[in-house]
Amino acid sequence: MASAAAAVVVGSIGAGAAQAASPISTAGFDLSRTSTSSAVLSALDTALPNLSIDTVAADANRVGPTGSACGSVLPHVIKKYCWADDDNDTEQWYPQGVSTTYDAYGGAGTTAGGRSLIATSWYDHDGGTDKGARVSILDRANAKYRHVLLAVPGGTSTSPTFSIASTHAGGLAWYGRYLYVADTTGIRVFDMGRMWSVNTSITDAIGKTSAGYGAYGYKYVAPQVHRYARTGTFRYSSVSIDRTTTPDTLIATEYRAPGDTAQVSPRTVRYNLDETSKLIAETTSTVAGADGAWDIGVDSLQGGVFVNGSLFLSQSDGGSVAGTDNDRGDLYRYTPSSGSLVSWGNHLPVGTEDFSYWSGRGELWTTAEYPTLRGLYALDYGYYSG
Template sequence: MKQRGRHRRQKRGRAVRAFLAGTALALTAAATMISASQATVSKDPGGLKEVTASAADFRLQERLVPQKTLDRLASVMGRPVGVRAILEDTDRFLRTPASCTTAQRTALPVEPAAARAYCWDIADTRGWRAGAVTTSGDADDDGQWGEHRVILSGWTRATDRADRPGLARIAIVDADDPANLTYTWALLAVPVDGGRDYRGLTSAVSGMTWYQSKLLVTTADGLYVYDLHRVQRATVDSGRVGKVRGGWSAYGARYVLPAVGSYRLAKGGVRPAAISLDRSTAPDTLVASERVPADSDRPTRLWRYAFSGDPARAGLLATDAAGRANATEAYETKTTGVGGVLSYASEWYLDRAADAGSGHGTLWRQNRRDADATECGTDGSTSCWSGGAGSLSYWEETGEVWSQSGQMLYALPLSSIDRSLGERE
């Protein structure tokens, strides 16, 4: 049965790649509406430098929510539902480029151009800030979650204080049909009172990776862990969060995802701001970068953790006897303002935000020897990537890199990125 399923998935993968090829030219025209002359030439950061800092700088302490707490919450809220049930219940849709505004499309990369793109309904996302993206290509090496292709898009509720992010939610997107993406919302939550209630997670969702059944989300003090087998239904549609009269509310979302654990930073530890999965390592690893202001003279640190190979700990990080996850390697880069990080086959890809409030950012490819960035226009500009630095997620089965900038969700082949960056010597 597994072999027949893989044949179906390979056929579907070919259909997706055909769709990418058929839409690339239209998106190229949309992206190049932005003049490259608005941008500047970024300073070459050179090669990565291996870090010899203390292991404690990158150490995370695992804290799992007691099983009794999770079971109590499931008991009072009702039996959890799976991703498949959610995909059968999507109530919103993403728009194709022809239905997106010019202002929305200007967030797309200039070079290389997106192969396909979608925009969110402005009314549905008003007051929320787009963040990280991960896919079923991260969750399973065959690119599917069961028989479905799925995208998870993270959002943070805007507040009047930049240092105090609001609630966090994810869009669970049915991506089976590339021409018709539909989705619904799930609020990220944290169990409280021994599982008798929950509160909303208040964190800027700048990093997010779905591996096996677990979803890892960056927070101000480490990572929160969610289990895609433990999605709960909200029963009351209101602006409140948690137990309310008549049932359970999730700030207007139809589903709630309660945390099953967390990884907390050691005192003075380096905070992961962007994360992604690297399937080119053995075992698979979680890569991370910190956020250093674009105008800073301090280097940015990059590092990775191994995932556990224990079937009983599927989707969790490898830890020592004390429950500590330790980095397996770490580097420094002179690239600052990093909003997205990706590592694959010994190469690191860093999404750097635009220098100004508008314009385009830079995508750097680095290894221990050197760094490359795409040039666009006649002035040698390297500001060719999306305007707002967003997370990067590699869907290995289809060869796509997914990202999000402003109101645009988009994908392009990793091979097109490498071609734009040039061949390694």
């Protein structure tokens, strides 16, 4: 296990990294937005019960262990949740992104109903029927959670339906009612303020069927309402929210496999958010431009979040043999104003993924993806902030 003295000042990071982290031009990072048909959304609102996040969270049907009863022993972890055994062990679904109601609402980080929630995205990993992606809504107060399937509305206003959201869902950023989901070639946006209840007896189909609306046995679906498509080559591997800027900003990071010199050095991009619409601020109609960009040089980058001017990054070392720490993830802090880059080896779980920050609680959240080794971990921001 890494010790508190394991912080290392580095000039570049990641296997195959070619240069130190540095600012770069924001050109080439524009996003072009398209929106789901309002007529189709309205028709589905009419056809199906339209529920709030509090209603769905109150209907949690699963619970996992917490604290010392679950997950790996890691330095500077101050809170920990794990999944029920079947979710911890399954090969069908792999968790990826993490975001919270602090990201969504700021302040105390609670919903209108007073709940403090953590959202985690999963993608369908096995070779069977593709069910796309789902998000788990976990209540901090009792560790209870429920899975919600992500859905893409379609059809017409007179015959509306929806299909799976086929995406890796590598990162989450919850802002207001919207859940931003990293989608490699862009970002999908789902509406957490209009989740629909469907027929759970329909287990072999999604959308409109002769028996009503279903979603492979899931009780709730969250619809895609917008999609941002890239206009350049940036790979949107993870996303996060920074509420320490004015205005609030969306952060996107890029994955590159170790030693893959055919790909450009991994980058991180920042976009301003519109605090009224809760969408990315647009420079022209439906086009959003970047407010900042950096060449980070981090291979195997899984997540990144800016907090108070420093960028915290998670780097995975892949799988592991149970009971060892040789493949635990590494944490990095890059501060653009000074150019400093600091690393902590083996301070993150095996299979570490996305990053999210919860102010007031001083927590840096991450999740772990591999079967039997999964968990949600809050690290002590104060320790890593320097």
